Amino acid sequence: MAKQQASTPHNMTATLTPCSITLKQTESTLEAAFSGAWVLAADIPPLSPVLAQLDNKGVKRLVFAMQGLGKWDSLLMTELIRLIDEGKKRGIDVDTRTLPEGIQGLLSLVYAVPEPTGRQRSAAPTQWLAVLGTAGLDLYQDGQAFIGFIGELALSLLALLRGKARLRPVDFWRQIQDCGPSALPIITLISLLVGLILAFVGAVQLALFGAEIYIADMVGLGMSRDMGGLMAAVIMTGRTGASFAAQLGTMQANSEIDALKTMGFEPLPFLVLPRLLALICMMPLLCLYADVVGIAGGALVTVNFFDISLVQYIERTASAIHLKDFSMGIVKCAVYGVLIALSGCLRGMQCGRSASAVGDATTSAVVTGIVFIVIADAVMTLICNRLGI
Template identity: 60%
Template sequence: MKTSKVLTSAANSEPTCAISAIRQSKLLEIALSGDWVLDARLPPLEPVLTQIETKTVEKIIVSTKALGRWDSMLVTELIKLIDYASQKGVAVDKSTLPASIQGLLTLVSAVPERVDAHRDQTRTSWSQALTVSTGKAVQHGKEMLIFVGEMIISTFATLRGQAHFRRQDLWLYIQECGPSALPIVTLISLLVGLILAFVGAVQLSLFGAQIYIANLVSLGMTREMGGLMTAIIMSGRTGAAYAAQIGTMHVNSEIDALKTMNLDPMAFLVLPRMLALIIIMPLLCLYADLMGIIGGGFVTVNFFDVSLTEYLDRTASAVKMKDFIIGFVKCSVFGILIALSGCMRGMQCGRSASAVGDAGTSAVVTAIVFIVVADSVMTVICNRLGI
């Protein structure tokens, strides 16, 4: 019988833990003592593993009579010991361990670790990253074309009476994206009008031309900012809601149920939402223009030497019908893009809870990108046409 050296912690201020191993013929008894907690200094397992390496040990018994406090650190060390003994063909008697430790070891061994659980991080070159990004962009473009094509087919089928379209759903969605959005549209439009008035006044006051603040605010709101800010608000409010609603239906297999009942999901779910947003967006744009002009008038009349009559007169002379029409058309296009982005991302959603959140985020990002690009293109076209 041979007794190995007892390994203990060197720091007396720290919780101590110790291992002692006694080998008798082909039996190895490992005694654990002290407190095996996370703040304790671990004694090395190498001397014990060296005795297992000698091929003369057939069975290991673990004694915990002198064991104090313990936590997951002890279980981790036991797992290392059991795995090494298993590789060497040495049996480990777990019956001497406390029942709680035996339960934890049983849970660990019940489900084996996945082979691909630890993935190595590989660095890719910029050319490979560019190729992957280009491939993803092409794939997204194909998916968008497929969605638009299905939407057009469903629209014609609805017009011919061959698709199930619920008119009451249309009015419900108009209520959700129209009157329900008035408070946030009112606040943002008033603030944008205030900002335009203050920014313009700083420069115009250098020339004593504060009267032209009305021109700046009215033209800026009707041609650009009214429709643009409304579209951004609706993309975050309504576009994300559409993506989350339809994505949740995907998760709950409700869309599969509609297909089973021979109902076209595009006509039943997507078309009412798109029509509601296309109808309500121009009206919200006109309302935002009005609120922005009111906000600019509040600043101009109260902080600068301009009367309310002068402000209204300059606004009426500066804004023409074509300016309202340009903003109206832009906001109509924005409504189509927001509805397209929200519904498309919802229909492309995966079947998990995280996928619903990803669909909402992707819908907002896609809608804002489309809005900015479309606004830039339409502004350039208007400039080239002289309108």
């Protein structure tokens, strides 16, 4: 309600009752009497006399008298809000009970939610213990959500195996295209550079002992056992995991997931399973491709900068790498694929209903995925070392 009565046209300004403010002070109470038509077309008096009177130390209370008030609109509300705010700044008790009922209703809406200020936000500094407790609670809630999400996905997989899950093959093959062939250019570039870097770093030390031939061993074992799959997983987290979170988050923000539920489609089998299965299928293949490209990058350095032929490099690599080395990298990369898909889809399903929430979900998916990958790599590496693999 911006106006109680219709505003008066500008060509009828002369017919309006002139508006004025009359001040009357009784002991510590200042009464401001409003009279006339307080509308946008009126010639309003300045508030400076009222503000000057409020600066008087003897004024402890401000009241309003509206018996002579005529037509009014948002102009009167603006002036009243200014007086109320100035009175509160000076520690004066402002009594609004004498205002008309319509004005009181509008004021209650204005002051229902106080505007936050920087001073209010910084008035109570957060203690480190509160920060630690909040982080612990967030971690606990995320753990619960992650475990519940895994359980729901397991049930969806069982339903798929029984032929009761609604999964469109076209969605699965579309995700295969996105997770596999479309990712080859960036996988090629990063894997080639990683192989070059491993070869240069190893050559600096091995050249001191005249053992440059062992560059092939270091690059081959490093790429096949760990670095190939790890770098491919990190790339896919930033590329595909973020894409999953953004796609599902946008659908959540646009209420498309709610629409699927209304039509009888379960979101997890219909949206999450194609992405999860596609990434699990493609990550081992991307790992093998990254291993080959990384080894080729090491060959570029070894052959061009050291007295080693390409045939020697290939023979040394073949003698150093065994099937278990490739198998270890493939198994790790399959686990990484599961973690990437879980992180991206979980954050997307948890997304809020705004555009900023989509960005937050995408960022959280990338961070969560990389953290899970590093932790999983460390755990699997320790297990393999203890088992002597």
